[in-house]
Amino acid sequence: MIEVRQVTKRYGNVLALDDVSVTIERGDIFGMIGYSGAGKSTLLRCLNGLEQPTSGEVIIDGIDITKVSKRALRQIRQKIGMIFQHFHLIQTKTVYQNVAFSMKVAGKSTAEIAERVPELLHLVGLSDRANHYPAQLSGGQKQRVGIARALANNPDILLCDEATSALDPTTTASILQLLKKINEELDITIILITHEMEVVQTICHRVAVMEDGKIVEEGDVYHIFASPEQPLTKQFVDTVHSLTLPPRLLEERTGDILQLTFRGDDAEQAIISKAATRFAVDLNILHGQITYIQDRALGTLIVELLGEPKERKRASAWLTERTNRLEVLGYAS
């Protein structure tokens, strides 16, 4: 378990982290999202001591890593892997030697290294690239080497610093699948920072939204998607789950325009048709989207509600009770 307690980090007059506290459970995939300069990278680097907080505690499995000696910190780091946006492989070493490097650091024997490195390369799907230099690999392959290097000493935690931001969408998806597999099969806690909500949607269990050195909202990813509270969180959610109607439709409407959000197993169609039979209204579906987050559906529907004002009001109230969220985008003119 990782506990960040009231961590503050200053660079001169700049406050990079402002009294941040967060708890990350073992086995989680925890995302931190924010725009650049939000402090997410600084926070991540505090978790393995690459950055020393100005004040506060970072407790990993009961040990406050801000208080330990440099030597002890190096020992702890062997159990915390890290991967980077730009991979940071040693250019003059082969794939094999790059992975072996982190084992040499941990004092492993040549025999142990010779046994473990091929296993790791097999895990990340690079068995045939052992003797290649980083310059001979694609971005996705380089990141796989980075992952193999980070996993070499059987870490408990894997830190990912914008690990997919330099990759194309297909490669990003394959790297994310690999991270998911690592989390599930090797039971490694993953903490990743990103500015892409899609990454959070694809693999994270929990997410913290950061702005100006603070965590402004934190929670279960599905919950954050279904009911974002902060404007910034809404912005991020909108990047992967949002409906935009052509302005013409809003202008030419004759009824109320409602946006309904459904969670999980809510029977969307049934609610719409029930509303239509129960009240003297017509419902015209204008737009709809269902997003799957951790295999749970999150649906959004934009409907036009037609009928007498009194009936429209009753139907609206009835729908509000039965949906997760109801937003009125425009009233009948």
Place this chain on the structure above:
Amino acid sequence: MLVNMADEFVQAFIETGWMLGIATFFSIAVGVPLGVFLFVTSEGMFWQNRIVQSIAGTTINIIRSLPYIILLVLLIPLAKALLGTSTGPTAASVSLVFAGIPFYARLVESALREVDRGVIEAAESCGASPWRIIWDVLLPEAKSGMIAGLTVTVISLLGYSAMAGMIGGGGIGDLAIRYGYHRFQQEVMIATVIILIIVVQLIQSVGDRLSKKANKMNVT
């Protein structure tokens, strides 16, 4: 005429080789550790130390700001104390060593600056100690640049060694001055110039080849 002087040329060649050999050996043996030291004590590195930085930096700059000819004269007493004599190629090597070390140390330092900070950080995140990072990351990653720097250093030292004739150091440059300049034997001058051009070209192309081989950024 030139044929009669074959022995003199061979002798000069050996003397130049001897001076360059000694100077290059010490430039590497002392210059590399000094360059690494300068780099790892610089701002943001693991042994960051402003006082040590400025003392070492200033010392190097002082030596480097002296023209070689002055350094040569200044160090005559030191050569005498060390070797018992102040003349000959070995004595001349003392000042070449003093010129070569700070020169190469600076080039090593700048080659190390070219190493991607992120790679150093990644090694730190693996839990690598400073020594491990120096040995397994910094030196291999900077090797290509350090070889290129060594090429420049050796060629500069070759140029300096011509002045060693002043204190009887001998060598190719000295031959050119003695025969070509003082005795107006132009053929000797031209012959030595041609030899020097060939030697410099040779050093440069060997250096370039080794440097390219050490660089794995563009392997295909």
